[in-house]
Amino acid sequence: MTALLPRRGLAQIFALIVILMVDRAVSPQFFDLRLQDGRLFGSMIDVLNRGTPVALLSLGMVLVIATRGIDLSVGAVMAISGAIAASLADSHGLPVVLAAALGAGLVCGLWNGFLVSILGMQPIVATLILMVAGRGIAQLITEGRIVTFTSPDLVWLGNGAILGVPVPVAIALGMLILTGAVVRGSALGLLIEATGGNARASELAGVGTRAMILAVYVWCGVCAALAGVIAAADIMGADANNAGLWLELDAILAVVIGGTSLFGGRFSLLLAVLGALIIQTMNTGILLSGYPPEFNLLVKAVVVLAVLLLQSPKLTGMAGIVARIRGTKA
């Protein structure tokens, strides 16, 4: 049976369906959809919309992790780009705002990439620097307060709709297609996997591993900056203290749930985004369930553990053995 189906992605899809069913059970109107002011409205839309920042982060993170790296600074980069976007929103047009915010993400990515690929620092330490400093930079930009704006263009990025689909969701989808086209439409994805699999061997085989590593951190920075702009647009303000706080961990979790190994090598963009959706489906379900908030983290931990156990080759292997023994007994 399992041999007939594609092995990869099965566990994630199964997990998502189970969590969706649980959500439906705790909240009977979970799949209800209606139009509200030209925008689709319902819990499923909340899942997609609220899952957007982590989905965007995971798009960059999965490439970084594929090179055997990690980027802890994405949450702080979100705070920086959100702060820049909010400070410029009411005095400049959307193109300028976006260019400045995404440019900041690009610079942050270059910095991380420089430390890791040129100076050879360990990724976890190199990006820890910006994780700490970045939030400080964001606080300097906002002077420690929540900077609000009313610019309708920027607000549209967070709260608007294209044919009923919330703009953030459309952006995330666009970014997934774009990243997929660039990475899988060329040999780039393979080269990234080679770099993560064995950097030295790849280097000897003629892969520009340094350039690969620099490029993935830059892309990760840009994705994080975009997530930051959307998060700021959503609440019509930049909250440097809280924007993107701990989201780097959710992004790493999404990538891992998506089956990409922290030791680098083979990766899947689609499954990383699916991982982000699994996390958000669970979060929304917890909020809908009406359980006391003290349970939130516990439920989350148990579900994550279950999803990861589903993917564990040893455990599924053991289950196979148990099934075979039972089969022979019967």
Place this chain on the structure above:
Amino acid sequence: MTLKALFAASATAALLLSLPANAGQLTIGFSQIGSESGWRAAETSVSKQEAAKRQVNLKIADAQQKQENQIKAIRSFIAQNVDAIFLAPVVSTGWDAVLKEAKEAKIPVVLLDRDIDPSGKDLYLTAVTSDSVHEGAVAGEWLAKTVGEKACNVVELQGTVGASVATNRKKGFDSVVAKHPNLKVVRSQTGDFTRAKGKEVMESFIKAEGGGKSICAVYAHNDDMMVGAIQAMKEAGLKPGKDVLTVSIDAVPDIFKAMSAGEANATVELTPNMAGPALDVIAAFKDKGTVPPKWIQTESKLYTASDDPQKVYDSKKGLGY
């Protein structure tokens, strides 16, 4: 030897420099936590205003959220022989040694906004703090009075789980709800005191309560979560302030903006003016030797749409919130 002499000389010089300009003027050292939040920034600016109003020379030392910096600042205030020390303690323990030094130097200490461990009770003159249980109760009383006898389903946006402010603001509100059987908290979740989470949690409340039609009021443990919740309600086609009553705590400028737009109903102020009462206490203590009570509770003032929210907004927006 020369080094010691130099040190002594510079210490004397520092002491001379720090002497008040005129003999009657009080010099007070204020060890502030840092600028952790907008409210903290507002507290610092209001303290400066209140000191200027009373012609007190207020020296503020920013501790950047570190206790060792606060201890250093207090020691330097003692060395400068100030008339009194204000302390907003970043943590509640570890103050005994330095406060004893202040006591031996006969410099009265007033705690602002936060209390310290009971073991240090006799080491300070008084503590000026708000009562967060009372704040929750004031919010609850307003809601009870506004809805009257009508049945009302309330959804609650809690602060960060485990934070004492969140626990107390919930306790105060719940104590009022318990007295009014027509009030019922139907949903309660944490919004971590942030706008983004307040919005996300409110979105789920609206879905869980049949599109929000059965929600009669929202109670948020701080204004920021309420600002997020108001956006969520508007996006769901509800009219916050009319269809759904709102009451929250803190009185930050942005909630007054929402109030003047008719989208929020009430907020309970956590006053940034802790220094004002403290300055009055010190003046009375120095002049007549009046010993104040051990705890001075600040007023938890209720603001509603009838308090000219636009005016309050204008007066608050420059304070650094």
